[in-house]
Amino acid sequence: MGKITQFDLNVLESISKVLGNTTDGLTGTEIGKLLHECRIDDIDSGNTKWKRLNNALANKQQVDGCANNVIAFIQHALSPARHYDNPEWFNDTRYKINKILSFEGLAIGENGKANYSSKAETISEAASKACKLKEHLLARNVHPDIITFCREELVVDNYFHAVFEATKSVAEKIRMKTGLVSDGAALVDDAFSFREVPHLAFNSLQSESEKNEQKGFMNLLKGLFGTFRNTTAHAPKITWEIEEQDALDILSMVSLVHRRLDKAIEAKKIYEGKI
Structure with a gap:
């Protein structure tokens, strides 16, 4: 300089x-x-x-x-x-x-x-940036848990950390609902796969179509962790830039995942005929 x-x-x-x-x-x-x-x-x-x-x-x-x-x-x-x-x-x-x-x-x-960087003329341009992101997400009616990750300290540079923390929250919700302690793809397999009775189910798992839906959502979760969480956890931010539109789309997808997880049921209750 x-x-x-x-x-x-x-x-x-x-x-x-x-x-x-x-x-x-x-x-x-x-x-x-x-x-x-x-x-x-x-x-x-x-x-x-x-x-x-x-x-x-x-x-x-x-x-x-x-x-x-x-x-x-x-x-x-x-x-x-x-x-x-x-x-x-x-x-x-x-x-x-x-x-x-x-x-x-x-x-x-x-x-x-x-x-x-651009010179600030107000007390907190970071706060304004966070507020803008939050307004866009509210307009999309995203899951309430997503709004948590619009704090200004998470978007002070760009939207990198908001996406990182939001994807981490998905794994945390799965662990809370299942009692499992694994992470990433292993957590998805442990929670939803048919190797044994799944911990959680997104539907009644009675038809082949419903089982395919479960498998498809597992792949979506693995893709979410592999593409966004694992990348943001290990890549320097300068090489993994996330712009506002990208952040909105990613956080909207995480919102969908949260809504589906909220509605997921204990699979063993299905197999025991309690649902």
């Missing part, structure tokens, strides 16, 4: 409050270590964490006449390798930092690197 204009002092303060948060921010030791590694003078080490960090970063950008070393510090603090064992903290903190950086036209990617 070229020379980055000095950040507004309010932006610096907000970033410092996130990274130096008393409850879930960096520790004082971590702040000192990171400042040292980034060659930023720790000019106020005796102050509270966020004020200490704010003063150090503000002083550095004033001395430099630019915000490049401030961004370098944020990138260093949010290096994915540093937080490999705490992805929830990484994602949550990056989300908060990006909401602030959006006012400077910047964003930290999942690789921990800064990139230019």
Whole structure:
């Protein structure tokens, strides 16, 4: 990146409050270590964490006449390798930092690197984006469980995580209804196949046509996990971009799956003649 204009002092303060948060921010030791590694003078080490960090970063950008070393510090603090064992903290903190950086036209990617982005002029363009997705899905009358995955923290970059979490919810619902603990294609086979009496059935399973419907829906579930969940779980987001229309279509399909699962019955009751 070229020379980055000095950040507004309010932006610096907000970033410092996130990274130096008393409850879930960096520790004082971590702040000192990171400042040292980034060659930023720790000019106020005796102050509270966020004020200490704010003063150090503000002083550095004033001395430099630019915000490049401030961004370098944020990138260093949010290096994915540093937080490999705490992805929830990484994602949550990056989300908060990006909401602030959006006012400077910047964003930290999942690789921990800064990139230019459209400059925000409102408090939360991410919230607006999430609201737009939710409105479209409500117009489609999707299953209520799907709306859960339109939270702004899930769509702050794109719709990748909303789709990922929604597909995960399908497996979770199957486990809740069956008591099984497997996942993916194995879970589908365990829950619906005819190797033994299925755990769940989508119909009465009396005719060949009904059995074929059960098998067809099994294939749909396996395709859902194989195409979307497994891909999003293992592929970097940059190589698996999901646009709004794709997200709407995928989430609508997941909605259909949820509705069918809600109506699925215990297959053993069919075979015992209780239904």
